[in-house]
Amino acid sequence: MKIPDSNIVRCSECPIRHRAVCARCDDDELGILEGMKSYRTFAAGDPILWRGEELVYVASVVSGVATLSKTMEDGRTQMVGLLLPSDFIGRPGRQEIDFDVTATTDVTLCCFSRRPFEKLVDETPHVAQRLMELALDELDAARDWMLLLGRKTAREKVATFLEMLARRSRNPDADGTQHEMTLPMTRDQISNYLGLTLETVSRQLNALKNDKIIAFIDRRNFEVLNLAALHDATGDDNDGGMIS
Amino acid sequence: MKIPDSNIVRCSECPIRHRAVCARCDDDELGILEGMKSYRTFAAGDPILWRGEELVYVASVVSGVATLSKTMEDGRTQMVGLLLPSDFIGRPGRQEIDFDVTATTDVTLCCFSRRPFEKLVDETPHVAQRLMELALDELDAARDWMLLLGRKTAREKVATFLEMLARRSRNPDADGTQHEMTLPMTRDQISNYLGLTLETVSRQLNALKNDKIIAFIDRRNFEVLNLAALHDATGDDNDGGMIS
DNA sequence: CGCCGGTTTGACATACTTCAAGAGAAGTGG
DNA sequence: CCACTTCTCTTGAAGTATGTCAAACCGGCG
The missing domain is CATH 1.10.10.10 (Winged helix-like DNA-binding domain superfamily/Winged helix DNA-binding domain)
Incomplete structure (x- = not known):
């Protein structure tokens, strides 16, 4: 149910410009990203990525809500993350992820091919820095959630x-x-x-x-x-x- | 119970050289870190950092095991992380952390003053890149743990x-x-x-x-x-x- | 209208907690 | 070396929060 979306927004006008992985980029760096990106939309309920699937794209959530979840063999499932606009999907340096990503509402993603993006991370400090901040923020949220799951x-x-x-x-x-x-x-x-x-x-x-x-x-x-x-x-x- | 430790090991001979935050650094960058670092040791059971305490140092675990834990007002507590050698404590860009860090066994840390370290992260892409990888690894571990806490x-x-x-x-x-x-x-x-x-x-x-x-x-x-x-x-x- | 997914509600089952007592090990001081 | 305390761990009995199973409800939609 992937719908390639044609109305690409200019990065400078992007609603998540100041919070996403590109937040620290200057105009030159933004230009490079501009040339790499493509939009994809998913309808509410659609799977975005399956566990174990090859990670061809990494992406930022532009609008909508997606969830990360893990499922055991007997069907028990646990959500392990909530992705809101500006959150990042995928990780440079890894070919696959071990959880499912699902669109909860209609979702628009700003996608980058993984390989070129990894190259960019190596060459563009501002991207790695921002990615680090995003990962650390998610880690804080995950830890709060662990307290909730274990003790509340x-x-x-x-x-x-x-x-x-x-x-x-x-x-x-x-x-x-x-x-x-x-x-x-x-x-x-x-x-x-x-x-x-x-x-x-x-x-x-x-x-x-x-x-x-x-x-x-x-x-x-x-x-x-x-x-x-x-x-x-x-x-x-x-x-x-x-x-x- | 902090015991300043005098036998500083040369970075090139450090046991966690290839896995810690400095893993991607070249010799020049390592030289800078070498000048900034200091060792600290903690006995088993000692608190390393309290929730809300000002984060003066960030550090890598050189040896030993430490835990991150959160405690509710009524005393219920939940561990939210296990720190093994090469794991990183603290986060650049934040003045405090909202969990306690405790030494489970005797622990040796390689410490850096937070401010200079933050400057280093901004200027040394290899550090930010490695810090990002470490954060993403911890995030993976945290997600596995969320499944365990919620569903097992x-x-x-x-x-x-x-x-x-x-x-x-x-x-x-x-x-x-x-x-x-x-x-x-x-x-x-x-x-x-x-x-x-x-x-x-x-x-x-x-x-x-x-x-x-x-x-x-x-x-x-x-x-x-x-x-x-x-x-x-x-x-x-x-x-x-x-x-x- | 009747189906259908999501939701509510009830009765019952149970995994885990709570409370309580005691046993082992480990340290301390005489 | 032996009491004595202290801490950790085990074990039992009882309580309870939450899960399970089942039925009914409700709003939306063909």
Whole structure:
């Protein structure tokens, strides 16, 4: 279901220009990238890369949401990453990846052939530097997620997930109420993200509703009624790590 | 309990020369690092860095094992990384880290002041490139661990941990038996690594013993009697990701 | 209208935790 | 060398959060 996309945007006008792998590039370097890139779009639900598939392209997410997931032989699956605009797919120096990449919403990628890109990484310090920063950021996120997977209760997991969504789409009212937000995935996908079953996710979501912490508009849309209570339910520190 | 260590090894003779952050450096670049570095040693159990502490140094692990861990307000803790020789501590461009670093065995670090090191990363492409590779490797390991934390059973977790140790200290006999190996941590630390309680770890270790998959020499030393059965118990694929 | 995927809800099962006691090893000081 | 403490580990019994299985619900769509 790959749809080659013809309306290539100029890098200088690219929405992820300042955050993606090209963020530190100067105009000359950008010119080189401009000549290498091609866009690809995927519809919601489409697979982008299969585990073990040869990695022909590496890419930046331009728009949409994609997920990384690992699946065991008996079908148990665990999401191990969420790719948002400006996040990078693939790694220079490796021929394949050992997880699946799937489009959760419609996704547009800015693709580079792997081989020429690897050459570029070797020759263009600004790209390697930025790639390092992106990898370290992902590592931080992965470590937070490990704490969640290993030690948090079901309620804390769900609350953490909702709080993350709330932080992402910053639009709080003066009173701390957060207006209409959308769950970007099904209950099943959320459960794979949180290391739970879909039934438990459903129950915890309704428990938070009954506690007046969130309210549902419909099954996919909700609002946060009490951001402080939501935060309390996450089990996270209040202060973000200040020494007390 | 920091003990400045005087016997500085020449970089060219350093045991981690070919794997650490300096792996890609040429002789000139190595000379610069040589002038910046200093060694520090920590005794088993010592804290190396506290969460939120100002990051004065970044460092490579020269010898020993250190762990990264996160702790919640109520004391639940989860290890989020294992640092072995050649692994890197700290990140350029950030003033603090949000996890604790602790020496599990006696540890020697090769330290660089953060500020000058950051400057070096900007100016020395080989360092940024290597740092990127190290970060991507750690990311791969973190993702495997997320699958374990989110989806594996207690038995699978313990088996996976033992198999990892076995793979690390490669010394199998012809028949696949693996001779004396050492658990580098207490049951409590293992449980924090695996997202379990120490009791569950103890029970699963004894279950593997009763199944004749491992045998204990004493509480800290064991041998793998049946590597194939151990692998089966991990729940992982047999083939490492080939397309079938 | 009737199907269909996603979701909710209930009843039940169970893997893991929690709590508690005790056994082994290892160190310490007399 | 022997108490004595301390720490780690084992083992048992009981509790509980979450998973499993199953049925029903709901909104959308052909």
